[in-house]
Every structure is written in C-alpha cells, then in structure tokens.
Amino acid sequence: MIEKFLMKLRARDAVSEEEAMVLERLVGRVQEVPSDKTVIRAGDELTESVLLLDGLMCRYKDLRDGSRQISELHVPGDFVDLHGFSLKKLDHSIMSLTPCRIAYVPHQRIEALTETHPHLTRLLWLTTNIDAAIHREWVLSLGRRNAVARTAAFFCEMYLRLRTVGMTEGMAYPLAITQGDLAECLGLTAVHVNRTLKVLRERELIEFRNRRVRVLNFEALAKLGEFNDDYLSLEQRHR
Amino acid sequence: MIEKFLMKLRARDAVSEEEAMVLERLVGRVQEVPSDKTVIRAGDELTESVLLLDGLMCRYKDLRDGSRQISELHVPGDFVDLHGFSLKKLDHSIMSLTPCRIAYVPHQRIEALTETHPHLTRLLWLTTNIDAAIHREWVLSLGRRNAVARTAAFFCEMYLRLRTVGMTEGMAYPLAITQGDLAECLGLTAVHVNRTLKVLRERELIEFRNRRVRVLNFEALAKLGEFNDDYLSLEQRHR
DNA sequence: CGTGCTCTTGACAGTAGTCAAGATGAGTGG
DNA sequence: CCACTCATCTTGACTACTGTCAAGAGCACG
Numbered sequence: 001m002i003e004k005f006l007m008k009l010r011a012r013d014a015v016s017e018e019e020a021m022v023l024e025r026l027v028g029r030v031q032e033v034p035s036d037k038t039v040i041r042a043g044d045e046l047t048e049s050v051l052l053l054d055g056l057m058c059r060y061k062d063l064r065d066g067s068r069q070i071s072e073l074h075v076p077g078d079f080v081d082l083h084g085f086s087l088k089k090l091d092h093s094i095m096s097l098t099p100c101r102i103a104y105v106p107h108q109r110i111e112a113l114t115e116t117h118p119h120l121t122r123l124l125w126l127t128t129n130i131d132a133a134i135h136r137e138w139v140l141s142l143g144r145r146n147a148v149a150r151t152a153a154f155f156c157e158m159y160l161r162l163r164t165v166g167m168t169e170g171m172a173y174p175l176a177i178t179q180g181d182l183a184e185c186l187g188l189t190a191v192h193v194n195r196t197l198k199v200l201r202e203r204e205l206i207e208f209r210n211r212r213v214r215v216l217n218f219e220a221l222a223k224l225g226e227f228n229d230d231y232l233s234l235e236q237r238h239r
Numbered sequence: 240m241i242e243k244f245l246m247k248l249r250a251r252d253a254v255s256e257e258e259a260m261v262l263e264r265l266v267g268r269v270q271e272v273p274s275d276k277t278v279i280r281a282g283d284e285l286t287e288s289v290l291l292l293d294g295l296m297c298r299y300k301d302l303r304d305g306s307r308q309i310s311e312l313h314v315p316g317d318f319v320d321l322h323g324f325s326l327k328k329l330d331h332s333i334m335s336l337t338p339c340r341i342a343y344v345p346h347q348r349i350e351a352l353t354e355t356h357p358h359l360t361r362l363l364w365l366t367t368n369i370d371a372a373i374h375r376e377w378v379l380s381l382g383r384r385n386a387v388a389r390t391a392a393f394f395c396e397m398y399l400r401l402r403t404v405g406m407t408e409g410m411a412y413p414l415a416i417t418q419g420d421l422a423e424c425l426g427l428t429a430v431h432v433n434r435t436l437k438v439l440r441e442r443e444l445i446e447f448r449n450r451r452v453r454v455l456n457f458e459a460l461a462k463l464g465e466f467n468d469d470y471l472s473l474e475q476r477h478r
Numbered sequence: 479c480g481t482g483c484t485c486t487t488g489a490c491a492g493t494a495g496t497c498a499a500g501a502t503g504a505g506t507g508g
Numbered sequence: 509c510c511a512c513t514c515a516t517c518t519t520g521a522c523t524a525c526t527g528t529c530a531a532g533a534g535c536a537c538g
Contacts (some may be wrong), residue, residue: 091470135374142381143426187382194445
C-alpha cells in the first residue's frame, strides 16, 4: 500500500524490509476522497496525519478577498501533513485536486515510532525537510522568477517528483489540475497562466492537455526556469 | 549560552532542566562572524549545524541575473540550518546580515540525541517544522499579498519572533538590516520597499530607523497585512 | 444536445520595476 | 574637529509585467 512512499524514501536512503514493514504498520484507515474536497481545515486539532496514496492534493491558505495560494502540490507517496504531528494544528488547509485515495496514520503510532526507531524517525523528519526545501524553492520562484520561468521551473519539479515515485512515462506525466489550480500554485491569475502556457507551448518546451504534461525539451525548460534539482535531495545516503 | 533557543522551545513545550543540559552539551565551538559574510554555501557537505546566538542571519538563494531571494530571516535562538542534519547539503546559502555570534553543533551529537532522547528529537523536528510554516506564510505573502500588506505582515512576524526570545522592548525591536535586505525578503526592489515603508510610516503604523522598528499600532498593522500568528505555533503543549 | 466549467484572447488598468539624481548619514582620515 | 567618502535612503519619471474585465470557443457530462 505504501510503495510510493517507500520509493520516495529509498531515493534518499536505504530502508530495510523490516523497516518497511514497520512503516506499513503505521497505516490506519484508508479513505477515498472526491475531487475538490477540503480534507483538513487550518486550525483543526489533529490526531492523525494523511499519507497520499493516489491522486493530487495540495496545501493552501486563502485571504479575505477570496484569493488562494497553494504552498505545495502533493503527489502520491507524499505525507501531506506529517508536520501536523509536531505542530498539532495546521497553519493551512489541505484539499484534493483530483479524486484521491489517502491513508490516515495515527499520531500515537508516530510518537511510538520516535521512541523505538530513531532511523525511521530521522527519515520522517527528512521528508518534512524536503517539503520545506520545496517551499524555499517556491519562495524563490514567487519572489524572483517571472511568470514564464516560474512555470517552467514548476513543470521541472513535478516531473522529477513524479518520476521518483514511478509515475512518469518517458517525458510525460499525469497532472489532472486546471489552469486555475496552477495559478494558485504559481501566484498568478488563471488568465496569465494561460498566456504563459501558450509561450511554453510555442517555444516547444511542453504540452499540457488532456490532464497530461509532456516535456518536449527538459534541458531547455530547465534552463529557462533556471531549475536545479538539488533542493529535492535526490541522492541516496545515510540520513 | 543557549537561553534564547530554550526560550523558543519553551514557548512551544515544556523542557526540563535535565533536557536543557543535554541540549547545552550539543554545542561545540562558538564563533564570531562579521556582517555580510556567507557562512555556508549551497551544496557544501555539512557535518555540523549552526545555532544563532546573537545577530541576524538569513537563508538565501540567488539567480543568474544577480537577483537574490531570502527565504528566511533568522533571529537569535534560531537553528539556522538544523535541516542540514538530514539533508546533508543545503539547497540555499546562509549569510550574516549583522555581526553575529554562532554556535556549531556537530551532526554526530544530533544523531546520538535521536538514538537516546526521543522527546528532544521531536522538539528539534518541531523547530524545522516551524521554519517550514514560516516558509509557507512567505509563499502566501509573495504569491498573494501586495507590497504594503506583505511588508506589514513581515513586521508583525518579526515582532512576535523577537518577543518570543525576549528581544522586544515594548512595541519596539532591533532590526539592523537595510532596505535592500528587506527587499530580498519581500520579493521587491529596494526602491519599492522604500515607497512601501513610506506608506506604513504615513499611516502611522510603524517607524523604522536607526536599525530599530517601532510598531505604533499592531492591531492595525496586523489587519492591513492580514496577519494571523497561528503559523508560529506559539502555544505550549506536548509535542 | 444543453449546461457548466475551463480555456483562450483582446483591450485596458494598475502594481511594481528601472533608471537616474540628489539627500542623508555613518565612519575615516587628515 | 572637520572634510570626505561610500553606502543607504528618497523621490521623480517612465516602463513593463501581470491583473482585470469581458466575450466567445471548446469540451465533458448528464
């Protein structure tokens, strides 16, 4: 059930079969969630965390005027709110962008894990640190990259994160979100995202239709977005 | 030596005297760093982490064109690169914005701590989760708040973070950075920061001169910046 | 084969960036 | 003790990127 989560971890450190079983036993109930449903609201008291098994979810915050900013787009294998284990309440909400399958992991089991399995504890800690690294890259994007570069960098990131959990096919990957959702990731308006995608399409860097992204020229896309994958820590080593 | 770090932790959870001593013993060498010095460069192999004792430091990334984005401004008591413990290399650089005093904590000692002190491990994990929460708030700011609101929210955040470590005097606090540094935090240009500060000054919300900020009307400032302190997890509870 | 939602495009508006020049101010050296 | 210097701050004029508003096209679903 947690294969994608294991793939994600194993891209960064060795995880023994025994450890994998310990992680598998963390999982409690599994749930199907329809599209566009807020699963956790900012400020809710949490006693469990959500592991995304299938589909896309996001963390978001919104402002009084109704504008919304997504702070991370989650792919299968992501622990969507593991940080809720130590924060106890989230500073943001979490919603599904597509129909999803999620697993709930009780915080008591995670706490027990921290008492008995230091290496696995460090790996869970690592995954929250990778989330933070993604946040930092988005801060850079939002603060300093223009719309085209920001969008290019985004598609590079999603390509690598999905490849890590085995969800790419060649240079293509599923991304069943609207241009409006994309705008909320990129700090733009849907209209401007549309124009930006047109630029990327006309430069023959990507195609994005039928809920799929096809990267036509990764190298050029990465150059345009000044994308560097270091922040994803895609290196297997002792953590 | 680590009083401010302890204040930061104790604002979130109880830390016994015994635990405090264990944390104190994590500290290795202490160093004075002049202003504007890059202490850690992105990609360096790390074997220790930096605890900021005095002064201001920041995490930053820059782009080819020379533009720079600060992803977090650090105050005394912050573990500037604790995430380096699990990441092993940083995705960003770290520099001093003022003269600083820093303590180095060897990763070996942190790893040993994770094997013997699960509660302290969770607290260290918590501090990296708070950093991530700050990143998310900045993502929101950069993505959706205009210059004035973003700047207002920034001054609110700094007020609370400095108060947590006992560095405010009434509604004033030291902030020895330039408008250029501020621009790199806020994703703006120095010129526009200047104009934005003028607005805040004219509305009698803040004063910022002589390297000090005085908040004249926190309530109005927070309202303008749509600032909500939830993301700082300033609540004492079992973590 | 409607009904919405999403995508697309054009025209116009507004926030923030760029460039430039003068003011201010702290630190330095004569 | 007083220029002098350099960084920083301030302001104006102009530019440009992105947002807003609006309307029509495309498409999936019932």
